Amino acid sequence: MKIVIINYGAGNIQSIKFAIKRLGYDAVLSNAVDEIRNAEKIIFPGVGEASSAMKKLRESGLDKLIPTLKQPVLGICLGMQLMCNGSEEGNTKGLGIFDVDVVKFGPHTPERSLKIPQIGWNKIYDLKGDLFQGLTEDYVYLVHSFYASLCGDTIAITDYGLPYSAALQKDNFYGTQFHPEKSGEYGSAILENFLWV
Structure with missing residues (x-):
């Protein structure tokens, strides 16, 4: 199975690569359009600030590529947020895959x-879809200041002052606000489910 982790300079890519390795698979780090397009599974990580991360995607042309991908794509943390319509962080226009906006904890909370x-x-609940096949509600690891509201693409919920989307799915695109690679055996099971969707 060819697994590509998109390497665009805004990700915690090594911890994800190690998590995939623990499951018995190898993942390639790449920002090459052809390599990404030809992968069987794609992981789109993200750590940092939304507007600067989106700038890096635009500079490499990946902002045009990612929404056109037909194979399963998993956005993690900021990666998931960039797949939404937009983010209050840096007033950033997103990739528009998930029809929801990303807002900051505080004024809306x-x-x-x-x-x-x-x-x-934090515990996630109301789990739906292939990503959570065989799993029940459990705790995952999060670190973020912005969140995606509940919407039609929500496949898992968590609470921090209010309920919000812990995970999203639309067609072949998946996203987790939490870090499955840092969420112990439960996170590993989620990654394994993604590799078999």
């Missing part, structure tokens, strides 16, 4: 005494 960013373990 009923509980305003939240510590931002949210860092740590």
Whole structure:
């Protein structure tokens, strides 16, 4: 199985690569259009700030490529957020795959005494779809200041002051706000499910 982790200078790519290796697979780090297009599975990571990450995608032409991909694509954390319509972070226009906007914890959140960013373990629930095949609600690791609201593409929910999308899916595109590569055996099971969708 050819697995490509998109390497565009805004990802925690090594920890994802190690997580895939622990499952018995090899993943290639690449930003080459042809290599990404020919992969069987694609992981789109992201750590950092939305507008600068999107700038890197535009510079490499990956902003045009990613929405056209037909194979399963998994966006993780900022990668998932960039797949949404847009983000309040840096007033960033996203890839428009998921029909939802990304907003910051705080003004929109009923509980305003939240510590931002949210860092740590949180339970996800109301699980749907192939990504959570055979799994029940459990704890995952998150670190983020912005979130995607609940929408028609939501396939898992978590709460931090309000319920929001812990995971999204539309067609062949999947996204997790949490880091499966840092979420122990449960996260490994989610990654394994992705590799077999």
